[in-house]
Amino acid sequence: MLRRAVSGGARGAYRPTIRNLACMSQRRSSGAVVVLLCAALFAGAGCARFDSAQSQPYTTEPELAPGPTSTPPPPPPLPATPFPKECPAPGVMQGCLESTSGLIMLPDSQSALVGERTTGAVKQVAVRAEPFVKTVIPVDPSGDGGLMDIILSPTYSQDRLMYAYISTPTDNRVVRIADGDVPKPILTGIPKGATGNMGALAFTSPTTLMVQTGDAGDPAQASDPGSMAGKLLRIEQPTTVDQAPTTTAMSGLGPGGGMCIDPADGALYVTDRTETADRLQRMSKDSTVSTVWTWPDRPGVAGCAALDGTVLVNLVDTKQTVAVQMAPETGAVTGDPEVVRQDQHGHAWALQVSSDGNVWGATVNKTNGDAERLDDVVFPLFPQGGGFPRTNEEKT
Numbered sequence: 001m002l003r004r005a006v007s008g009g010a011r012g013a014y015r016p017t018i019r020n021l022a023c024m025s026q027r028r029s030s031g032a033v034v035v036l037l038c039a040a041l042f043a044g045a046g047c048a049r050f051d052s053a054q055s056q057p058y059t060t061e062p063e064l065a066p067g068p069t070s071t072p073p074p075p076p077p078l079p080a081t082p083f084p085k086e087c088p089a090p091g092v093m094q095g096c097l098e099s100t101s102g103l104i105m106l107p108d109s110q111s112a113l114v115g116e117r118t119t120g121a122v123k124q125v126a127v128r129a130e131p132f133v134k135t136v137i138p139v140d141p142s143g144d145g146g147l148m149d150i151i152l153s154p155t156y157s158q159d160r161l162m163y164a165y166i167s168t169p170t171d172n173r174v175v176r177i178a179d180g181d182v183p184k185p186i187l188t189g190i191p192k193g194a195t196g197n198m199g200a201l202a203f204t205s206p207t208t209l210m211v212q213t214g215d216a217g218d219p220a221q222a223s224d225p226g227s228m229a230g231k232l233l234r235i236e237q238p239t240t241v242d243q244a245p246t247t248t249a250m251s252g253l254g255p256g257g258g259m260c261i262d263p264a265d266g267a268l269y270v271t272d273r274t275e276t277a278d279r280l281q282r283m284s285k286d287s288t289v290s291t292v293w294t295w296p297d298r299p300g301v302a303g304c305a306a307l308d309g310t311v312l313v314n315l316v317d318t319k320q321t322v323a324v325q326m327a328p329e330t331g332a333v334t335g336d337p338e339v340v341r342q343d344q345h346g347h348a349w350a351l352q353v354s355s356d357g358n359v360w361g362a363t364v365n366k367t368n369g370d371a372e373r374l375d376d377v378v379f380p381l382f383p384q385g386g387g388f389p390r391t392n393e394e395k396t
Helices: 002-006 018-030 032-043
Strands: 100-105 111-116 121-126 129-136 147-152 161-167 172-178 184-190 200-205 208-212 232-236 247-250 256-261 268-273 278-283 289-295 301-307 310-315 320-325 338-342 348-353 359-363 378-380
Touching: 100 348, 100 359, 111 147, 121 147, 147 200, 161 200, 184 208, 184 232, 200 256, 208 256, 208 268, 247 278, 256 348, 268 301, 278 301, 278 310, 301 359, 310 348
Parallel strands: 100 147, 256 301, 301 348
Antiparallel strands: 100 111, 111 121, 121 129, 147 161, 161 172, 172 184, 200 208, 208 232, 232 247, 256 268, 268 278, 278 289, 301 310, 310 320, 320 338, 348 359, 359 378
C-alpha cells in the first residue's frame, strides 16, 4: 500500500524528510502493526510530504536550514585623510607655506593657486591633496618686494595664461606666463624702492587689466603724472608684443593693499596705505572715484573681497578681517566695520571668494615676525561654511 502511494504521480513526487526516514525505520523493525500505523499517519498528513504546488526532483538529503557563517564582516572603510600628510595643519586648506601673496580660488572651491612672495613659487594647494609647484617666477624679494600678486586670464580655460606682478633687481613689472613657458614682460619700469612696492592685479573686463602700484617709498611719485608709482594703471589687450600705452585710472596711492570687484555692479574697490590713514576707495564702472572708509589708526589694510553689498578687508597689523557694509540703494556705509575674524591664523593678506560662497584667506606670518609652527596657511574665513553674509545664528 505504501508503494502505491509513493508512486502515485497525480499526488506529486515524494520527498522524504527526517520524519519520513524515522517512520521507515520503525516499519522495518516492528512489522505489520507499524506498517498499519505508518499508513494511518501517512493518510493523515504524517510521515511523508506531498507538494501539489510544484514538482521537485527526488532527493534523499534531509532539508536543513543554513547554519551561521564563520566569515567575519568586512571592516568599515578608513576615513579620508583630512589634511595633507606632509603638513597636518588642522582646519586649513594648506599649511607650511612661505609667506603668501596672491590667491586664486579654483572652481571646485576645494583647491587654489597661491603665490609665495619671497620664493616666487606658485603652488597648487587643495583640501585633500599634497601641494605641488605649478611654476617658479624669478623675483627679487628684498624689502617688501618679490611675487606680489597673481591672476588668471579671464579666458584661462582656452589660453592657459597667468599674469603676475613682481619685483626684479631693477624695477617692478607685470609679466605673463603661459603653461610650461618662461615669464614674458607686459609692463616694465614701474619704480621700485626699499619699501612701498606692494601692488595688485584685477581684470575689470575680459580685455582690461588693472595694475595697482605702490609709491616705492616716495609719496611724491604717487602724485607725479610722469611716474607709474602710486597709481592705478589700465592695460588694454595685454600682450607681449607692441603693447598699447597704459592709461592712469587713479593717482596718489600709497603702498597696496589690494583690489576686488563687486559682482553686482562691477565697481572696483581699492585698498591702500597713506601717511595719514589707510583707505578703502571705490571706482564705479564710469570711473568715478570715491572714498568709502578710512582708518586713521593705520591697521595695515591688505586684500579685500566684495560680495552682497559688503566689502571684506584684511587688516594685517591687528590680525583682523572686517566687513564694511553699504546700503544697496546709495552705496553709503551703514556703520562701523564689523570684525568677522580676530587673531585666528594671525596676519592675513589675500582674500578670495570661492564658488560656494565661502571666503578664503592666506597669511603672512613668517614675514611679520610671529609665525606659528605650521605657517603660513591658506584658510577658510568661515570654517562652518555657508558663505557671507552670515545669519544671526551663525554670528552667535
